[in-house]
Amino acid sequence: MSARSVAGxxxxxxxxxxxxxxxxxxxxxxxx
Amino acid sequence: xxTIHNGSGRKxxxxxRQDGRKEFGAASRRVGGGASMVNPPxxxxxxxxxxxxxxxxxxxxxxxxxLLRGAPTDALALAAAMAxxxxxxxxxxxxxxxxxEREGRTLALSExxxxxxxxxxxxxxxxxxxxxxxxxxVLMAVLFGVLTxxxxxxxxxxxxxxxxxxxxxxxxxxxxxxRDVIETLEEAHRKVRAIEEAARGLHSRELKxxxxxxxxxxxxxxxxxxxxxxxxxxxxxxxxxxxxGTRDVVTRYxxxxxxxxxxxxxxxxxxxxxxxxxxxxxxxxxLRRDDQLNLEVQIEVxxxxxxxxxxx
Numbered sequence: 001m002s003a004r005s006v007a008g009x010x011x012x013x014x015x016x017x018x019x020x021x022x023x024x025x026x027x028x029x030x031x032x
Numbered sequence: 033x034x035t036i037h038n039g040s041g042r043k044x045x046x047x048x049r050q051d052g053r054k055e056f057g058a059a060s061r062r063v064g065g066g067a068s069m070v071n072p073p074x075x076x077x078x079x080x081x082x083x084x085x086x087x088x089x090x091x092x093x094x095x096x097x098x099l100l101r102g103a104p105t106d107a108l109a110l111a112a113a114m115a116x117x118x119x120x121x122x123x124x125x126x127x128x129x130x131x132x133e134r135e136g137r138t139l140a141l142s143e144x145x146x147x148x149x150x151x152x153x154x155x156x157x158x159x160x161x162x163x164x165x166x167x168x169x170v171l172m173a174v175l176f177g178v179l180t181x182x183x184x185x186x187x188x189x190x191x192x193x194x195x196x197x198x199x200x201x202x203x204x205x206x207x208x209x210x211r212d213v214i215e216t217l218e219e220a221h222r223k224v225r226a227i228e229e230a231a232r233g234l235h236s237r238e239l240k241x242x243x244x245x246x247x248x249x250x251x252x253x254x255x256x257x258x259x260x261x262x263x264x265x266x267x268x269x270x271x272x273x274x275x276x277g278t279r280d281v282v283t284r285y286x287x288x289x290x291x292x293x294x295x296x297x298x299x300x301x302x303x304x305x306x307x308x309x310x311x312x313x314x315x316x317x318x319l320r321r322d323d324q325l326n327l328e329v330q331i332e333v334x335x336x337x338x339x340x341x342x343x344x
Contacts, residue, residue: 008186009083012154015180016087019158022166023094023110027101 080188081124084154088117094165109164116157123150124188131192145191155181199258206262213261216271217254223275224250230279233286242305243282249312250275256319263319270315278308 091114098106127146159177162168168176199217200210224247231243257264264271285301 005187005189008183008188012083012180012183012187013087015158015176015183016090019161019166019176019180020090020094022168023091023106023161024097026094026106026166027097027103 080128081121081150083187084117084121084124084150084184088114088121091117091161098165106165109160113157113160113165116153116160120150120153120157120184123147123153124184127191128188147185147188147191150188151181151185151190154184199261202259203261206260206264208261208264213264216264217258220250220254220271220275223279224254226279227275227282230282230286233289234282235289239302239305242309246278246305246308246312249309249316253312253316253319256316260319266318267315270312274308274311274315278304 091110095107095110095114098110123146127150130146155177158180159173162176163170163173199214203210203213206213227243227250228247231240231247234240234243253267253270257267281301281304289298
């Protein structure tokens with residue numbers, strides 16, 4: 001795996017992680 | 033300048049016949065085989081795209097939460113995003129597999145830009161999650177989409193593009209017209225893809241494996257021709273007769289396989305595949321050794337044999 005792939009994979013997982021967190025907690029923030 | 037004809041005027045129809053099986057042994061002995069029959073080891077590839085499939089599965093949790101609180105827009109956006117992430121994973125896997133199988137030879141590449149499609153699918157998935165489920169604004173959703181799509185392209189790369197200039201230069205050196213060479217080779221690649229498509233419909237694992245091997249051999253020959261277009265004249269019959277014949281006979285067999293199973297016709301089909309494998313191996317050997325082996329005589333024998341077996 002090249003450095004580019006690793007960097008891309010880290011970025012991809014970070015972004016999808018953020019989106020997962022936002023989608024999972026949307027109901028909580030909707031309360032306020 | 034010489035030109036190459038791809039022989040499209042040849043008889044297209046073909047059928048399997050029950051006679052002529054005894055002739056096969058005689059022909060195969062005359063053709064020989066030996067070391068040249070050894071197939072190159074199957075190319076291995078690492079399955080890619082699994083990360084996207086795992087990501088798709090993780091979004092089941094927010095999807096369930098959306099269902100629980102009765103938010104149809106959120107649920108629909110998440111469902112679509114999951115489907116897109118999964119499809120993206122599949123597309124990456126297919127794109128990477130084809131690249132490895134084709135060993136980077138550009139003419140052999142599929143016309144579908146799988147990895148680019150995957151990046152687009154993943155970008156759209158991120159856009160949908162951001163807009164539909166996380167309730168971000170359009171601008172933020174677009175930003176997520178572009179970043180995620182870009183990250184996918186960075187991870188898996190984009191599809192290789194056909195480098196026609198290199199092939200045209202090789203053709204010019206051989207005294208041929210570049211466009212003719214490309215057309216001939218592209219036509220041959222289409223035939224190999226058609227054989228693969230037909231083979232996918234077969235029920236027998238053994239036949240599938242054999243056709244996989246045959247397609248591998250065919251691609252090796254086409255790679256040799258792509259690198260040395262001056263050898264095209266020596267592979268004319270391979271390009272015209274055997275690829276067409278194999279494609280037709282496999283397609284027909286795949287269509288009628290239920291009725292043909294355990295009949296002499298099924299055995300005939302196997303014999304035809306034996307013959308095709310031998311001829312392809314011989315062809316590969318002739319191109320590789322770059323000598324004037326008397327392939328023409330052997331091909332004459334095999335052509336008669338194939339006619340008897342019903343390929344033509």
